[in-house]
Amino acid sequence: DSGVTQTPKHLITATGQRVTLRCSPRSGDLSVYWYQQSLDQGLQFLIQYYNGEERAKGNILERFSAQQFPDLHSELNLSSLELGDSALYFCASSVEGTGTGELFFGEGSRLTVL
Amino acid sequence: EDKVVQSPLSLVVHEGDTVTLNCSYEVTNFRSLLWYKQEKKAPTFLFMLTSSGIEKKSGRLSSILDKKELFSILNITATQTGDSAIYLCAVDGGANFGNEKLTFGTGTRLTIIP
Numbered sequence: 001d002s003g004v005t006q007t008p009k010h011l012i013t014a015t016g017q018r019v020t021l022r023c024s025p026r027s028g029d030l031s032v033y034w035y036q037q038s039l040d041q042g043l044q045f046l047i048q049y050y051n052g053e054e055r056a057k058g059n060i061l062e063r064f065s066a067q068q069f070p071d072l073h074s075e076l077n078l079s080s081l082e083l084g085d086s087a088l089y090f091c092a093s094s095v096e097g098t099g100t101g102e103l104f105f106g107e108g109s110r111l112t113v114l
Numbered sequence: 115e116d117k118v119v120q121s122p123l124s125l126v127v128h129e130g131d132t133v134t135l136n137c138s139y140e141v142t143n144f145r146s147l148l149w150y151k152q153e154k155k156a157p158t159f160l161f162m163l164t165s166s167g168i169e170k171k172s173g174r175l176s177s178i179l180d181k182k183e184l185f186s187i188l189n190i191t192a193t194q195t196g197d198s199a200i201y202l203c204a205v206d207g208g209a210n211f212g213n214e215k216l217t218f219g220t221g222t223r224l225t226i227i228p
Binding site: 002004033035041042043044045088090102103104105106107108 | 148216218
C-alpha cells in the first residue's frame with residue numbers, strides 16, 4: 001500500500017459526459033501528479049500540483065482540468081468524454097524537495113467511455 | 115521533448131532464466147533514471163540511478179546507467195513467477211530541484227513460465 005488513495009476505482013460512462021477523479025496523497029506529500037495510461041501506452045504525464053499551485057503541465061487536453069485543494073487532495077476533471085479517453089488514470093505523490101524522483105502511485109481509476 | 119524507449123516490448127522466459135531489459139533515453143536536463151515494476155495496478159519503485167557506471171542492486175535485481183551512451187539496463191537473475199510484470203523505465207528531466215518531471219517508456223512486459 002503506497003498510501004495514495006484514488007477514487008473511484010472503476011468508472012463507466014458515456015461519450016459527452018463529465019467525470020471527476022479524486023486523489024489523496026500520502027501524508028506529508030505536497031506534490032500530486034496525474035498520469036494517463038492507455039492500452040499499450042506508457043504512462044503519459046498530465047499535470048503536477050505542488051501545495052495547491054500548478055507546477056508542471058504535460059500532454060493534458062483542454063477538456064481536462066485539475067486542481068489541488070488546501071487539504072492537498074486533488075481532483076482531475078474530464079469533460080466532453082470521448083471513446084479515446086478510456087484509460088487508467090493514476091495519481092502519484094512525492095516527497096517534495098528531495099529531488100529523488102521517486103513517486104508513490106495510487107491504484108488508479110479505470111475509466112471506460114462507451 | 116524528452117523521450118524514453120524500452121526494449122524488448124515483451125519477453126517470455128522460463129523460471130530460473132536471467133533477463134536483461136533495456137532503456138534508452140533522450141532528455142534535455144537529465145537528473146536521474148528510474149525503474150518501476152507494475153504488476154496489476156500501481157507501479158512500484160525499484161531503483162533510481164544518477165551516476166554512470168555505478169550498479170544498483172536489490173536481491174536478484176540490478177541496474178546500471180551509461181550516461182554517455184544514454185541507456186540503462188535492468189537485470190533479473192534466477193527469475194521467479196513473481197517477477198512477471200511490466201517494467202517501466204522513466205527519466206527525470208526536471209529542471210528545478212523538487213520538480214520531478216518523469217517521462218516514462220511504454221514498458222517491457224515480462225512473463226515468467228513455471
